[in-house]
Amino acid sequence: MLKALPARFLPSPEHGGWRRRPRRGSLQPVSAALMTNPAYFEVGRFLGGYGFMNITSYSSSQFGEPSNVAGIQDLGLGYSAEELESLRVQDIGEGEVTIRLYEGRVVQGPLRGTQAVFKVYPGARAGASEADLMALNELRTHAFLQSDASDICDNIQFLLGAFETATGEQWLAFRDDGKYSAADYAKITSERQLKEQSGDMPFWNPFNRAYKLELRRYFVLKLLNGAMSGLLHMHNHDRLHQSLGPSSIILNTVMDKEGPYLVPRLRDLAFSVDIGYSSVGAGALSDGLWRRASAAGASTPLEKRAFGIADDIYGAGLLVAYMAFIPFCEAGTVDGISLQRLLERTFRLDIYAAREYCLADDRLSEAVNFLDLGDGAGWELLQAMLNPDYRKRPIAEAVLNHRFITGAVLRNY
Numbered sequence: 103m104l105k106a107l108p109a110r111f112l113p114s115p116e117h118g119g120w121r122r123r124p125r126r127g128s129l130q131p132v133s134a135a136l137m138t139n140p141a142y143f144e145v146g147r148f149l150g151g152y153g154f155m156n157i158t159s160y161s162s163s164q165f166g167e168p169s170n171v172a173g174i175q176d177l178g179l180g181y182s183a184e185e186l187e188s189l190r191v192q193d194i195g196e197g198e199v200t201i202r203l204y205e206g207r208v209v210q211g212p213l214r215g216t217q218a219v220f221k222v223y224p225g226a227r228a229g230a231s232e233a234d235l236m237a238l239n240e241l242r243t244h245a246f247l248q249s250d251a252s253d254i255c256d257n258i259q260f261l262l263g264a265f266e267t268a269t270g271e272q273w274l275a276f277r278d279d280g281k282y283s284a285a286d287y288a289k290i291t292s293e294r295q296l297k298e299q300s301g302d303m304p305f306w307n308p309f310n311r312a313y314k315l316e317l318r319r320y321f322v323l324k325l326l327n328g329a330m331s332g333l334l335h336m337h338n339h340d341r342l343h344q345s346l347g348p349s350s351i352i353l354n355t356v357m358d359k360e361g362p363y364l365v366p367r368l369r370d371l372a373f374s375v376d377i378g379y380s381s382v383g384a385g386a387l388s389d390g391l392w393r394r395a396s397a398a399g400a401s402t403p404l405e406k407r408a409f410g411i412a413d414d415i416y417g418a419g420l421l422v423a424y425m426a427f428i429p430f431c432e433a434g435t436v437d438g439i440s441l442q443r444l445l446e447r448t449f450r451l452d453i454y455a456a457r458e459y460c461l462a463d464d465r466l467s468e469a470v471n472f473l474d475l476g477d478g479a480g481w482e483l484l485q486a487m488l489n490p491d492y493r494k495r496p497i498a499e500a501v502l503n504h505r506f507i508t509g510a511v512l513r514n515y
Contacts, residue, residue, distance in 0.1 A: 136245060137263030142210045143275055145220060149203040152349075199233045200224065205278065208262065217278035218262055225270025235386055236372035237264075237272035243341060243374040244274075257332030259352060259369040279367055280355070284325055284421075285348035285438075287356040288428035291318065296432040314358065316512075319472055321361035322425050323509045325353070328366030330507055333418060334498040336368070342375040342410050343368060344391065346417040348424050348438065377407045398492055412492035418501065419487030420445075426480060430468040445488065453485040476511030483507065 137143070202222040208214055223237040244261035248254055260277040267273065329351050336343055343350070350370040355363060375388040382403040383392050395409040423445060424438050449456040457473070460466040473480030483506045489495050496504075505511055 136248075136261060137208070137211060137213075137275070138265055139210075139263075140265045140267075140273070142208055142263065143218065143220070144207050144209045146205040146207070149205055149219070149281065151200055151202045199236060205281075206275070208275075213262065216262065218275045219278045219281070221274045221276065223272040223274075225266070225272060234272065237274065239374060239387055240370075240372040241272075241274060243371040247336070247339060247341065255332055255335040256365060257328045257367055258335060259367045259371075276369070279365065280352045282353045282356045283349045284329075284351040284353060284366070284425065287321075287325070287353055288348060288425065289433070290356055291358070291429040292431055292433040292435075295430075296434070299432060315468065317358040317361060318429060319475070320509065320512060321358045321364060322429055322472075323507065323512070324361055324364050325351070325366045326422060326425060327502065327507050327509065328364070329368060329421065330418065330498060330502040332366070332368035333414060334502050336374070337411055337414070337498045340376060340378040340381075341371075342377055342391075342414050343371065343417070344373040344375055344388070344414065345370050346414060346421060348421060348428075351421075375410060377410050379403055379407070382406045382410075400492075409492050411497060412495045415487050415495045415498065415501065416492070418498075419484060419495075422480075422487065423484055426473050426484075427466070427469040430472055431465060435465045451488050451490050453481055453488060457481055476505055479504070479506035479511050 204220040204222065206218045206220055208216040208218060221240075223233040225234065241261070241264050244259075247258060248261060254260070259279065262275040262277055264272065264274045329346075333343060333346065346368070350368060352367050352369050354365050373387050375385055375391060383406055391410060391413060392406060394413070395406045398409055400406045400409040420442055423441055427436055427441055428438065444459075445451060445453070445456055449459070457470065460470050473484070483501065483504050486494075486496050487501060501507060
């Protein structure tokens with residue numbers, strides 16, 4: 103059982119304990135109403151695109167039961183074909199839906215001048231009927247979560263509006279709260295660390311290493327705290343994320359020194375699932391989840407609901423592992439898929455056995471030290487979130503209140 107005092111804010115890495123940090127450029131209060139007229143928006147430059155990888159089924163030959171990793175992973179992590187092949191235990195189908203992103207702004211109405219990011223789904227006229235389902239599901243999920251203007255979560259991306267073009271494309275307009283993802287942060291940080299260790303960065307002072315490491319630990323813990331706050335909000339409102347990963351978290355900064363102003367936000371809710379008691383077991387995009395639930399022995403609506411929540415927690419556990427390792431290791435040392443494979447296949451989710459293995463590799467020492475904070479609080483949390491038995495995983499509130507995620511461990515550093 104995970105027990106810790108609830109806390110809303112992370113402790114500052116500076117002396118003085120708990121502090122509320124002011125946000126730079128505080129946002130004006132916004133209405134929960136959505137704009138559906140395309141004339142309200144101005145579209146800017148193309149930012150890029152990405153696709154989705156759909157894990158359609160799970161082999162039970164490895165662990166005696168289906169893995170509960172979140173069903174949909176973003177392809178924006180830069181995985182190679184060889185890395186994807188390493189997941190042969192799972193049946194992976196690459197979806198045909200490719201998302202385009204554009205920058206822009208609101209040009210009419212009370213939110214005039216608000217910077218926006220447009221997420222564009224190809225329409226059914228282009229033969230992408232699945233894209234229509236994803237766009238509609240994402241729109242409905244955001245609209246539901248924003249239906250009460252007094253209960254809007256700061257840690258979930260804010261939808262400004264949506265509209266359909268003459269060609270059938272679905273355009274979702276989100277407030278631009280940052281273009282970097284947690285995966286981008288991890289990559290940038292690991293590459294910077296490689297340059298520092300190799301001496302390629304001028305004026306790098308090795309005596310600042312301990313301070314920089316402390317800032318990085320604070321940044322990562324605040325990132326995880328924000329992500330779990332967003333997930334808890336979704337679960338409290340009967341919604342699963344089902345696509346949680348480092349690419350599904352946007353950040354307003356990727357600078358460790360700006361950690362006190364960091365606001366992580368969950369995005370990519372296209373595969374969100376309604377787990378209200380009347381909706382459990384339904385949904386065109388959630389068939390895989392309910393099949394896994396049945397295979398794990400969840401038969402009643404209450405059991406399936408619990409399985410769905412635990413499935414999100416498992417995905418969040420993989421996120422914790424990713425953020426505990428990638429930013430603290432030099433680029434090329436470890437990647438997300440090889441780390442997941444190490445935990446799931448090599449050590450069969452025995453996290454403490456994995457720790458002993460990592461101890462023997464000096465390249466992983468900072469990641470080990472990070473998870474060792476608070477007498478191994480990070481390992482304890484990982485073991486709970488990645489428990490092979492979904493019934494024994496903590497709920498989101500318990501994870502959020504755990505001493506590792508609250509940042510309480512930093513006071514013992």
